Amino acid sequence: MGGAELQKAVPGAAGLLVGSLLCVLLPDRVDGPVLAAAGRQLRVVSTVSVGTDHIDFAAVRAFDGERAFDGERRLQVGHTPDVLTAACAELGVALVLATARRFKEAIAAAASGAWAAWSPTFLVGAQLQRKTLGFVGFGRIGQATAARLRAFEPARLVYWAPSPKPAAERAPLFAERAANLAALLAVADLVIVSCSLVAETRHLFNADTFAAMKKGSILINIARGAIVNHDHLFEALKNGNTVAAAGLDVTDPEPLPVDHPLQSLPNCLILPHISSATLETREA
Incomplete structure (x- = not known):
């Protein structure tokens, strides 16, 4: 408006x-x-x-x-705390799977005719079993996402938040709190962002952050677009030194222009902020 x-x-x-x-x-x-x-x-x-x-x-x-x-x-x-927790967590799981298993590239291959004879190296992605999943922000949505991802048998759940989450550190989550963001990035195979957007988290993910991430790691953002510097993310995904792929349900700005460089990358899956878009959530 x-x-x-x-x-x-x-x-x-x-x-x-x-x-x-x-x-x-x-x-x-x-x-x-x-x-x-x-x-x-x-x-x-x-x-x-x-x-x-x-x-x-x-x-x-x-x-x-x-x-x-x-x-x-x-x-x-x-506001609506907990009304959309389940919907956002489910979308977070979907983005993790779609990005790790290269859905964007696979859909394009099936539609364009690039899908040819079977090959053991064709569109090989990553599975979640025995991986370390890192969560930046671990409130309702972060914990609900982690609970659902537990079913995929990850090796560890690690989170970073300003204050400890004692309940999340006990069964059934068994999540560990990292000493700081750098400690989380050093070990996480997938980094799932679900923190609030405040002054301290605006562009929290930038060139320095991406350089500190584990090689081959995946970034998922289901929080707010401005937590990630999109120009820096483009450079990180293009050079492939650390971040292998990204899945974004939120961008900055929204809508993200169709000619934004991130849109052109096969390893960047972008959704139009649909995390809460379920009939059940809208009715609630």
Whole structure:
């Protein structure tokens, strides 16, 4: 919708539902100008997503401060924790399998006629059994993805997060917490990103990060596109020194332009942010 158009649409609203086809669309940003345009009667901003990086909380606090009534906070902010956990975890598993087993190249081969006589080296990928799976961020979605991937008999589950996740370190996950991101990258055959987008994680994956990853490793991003520097990812995938493949359900920007260099790579599978796109999640 865009900032100016959004500001014209919200005056007089009592609530903004971000992500609804009937109101504010993701990734429209709810910031100070939008709140001011809505007016002092605005009571709630709720988003049809777990992430809230598109809501300016400093602006929300300032908005409350300007119209405080007997010290009561009048503007409430809601989101959807756990409603889409299962859907996102299933999509994470799908991206892991599709990327490790080279689905993008295989589909192209079947469609183009490149599929010829059987060969033992044709489109050989990687299996998950006895691999080390690394998780950057290990909240609800990260743990749900790990629980599903346990069925593939990986050697280890390793995670990196600002604080320990004691429950995840016990049965049935048996996940280990890495000392830091570098320690995780050094051992992980697959790196699955499911952390929040905050100032500290913006472009967390960049040229230095990719250089530190294990040779032949795979990157999966089901979190937010801006956590990955896409120009640096392109260079890493093209030279193949460390990162062998990537699977992205999120990009920066969204939609990712069709002429972006990543779109041309056979070892980069890009989906149009469909992690929560199930009937069950939409109904919930």
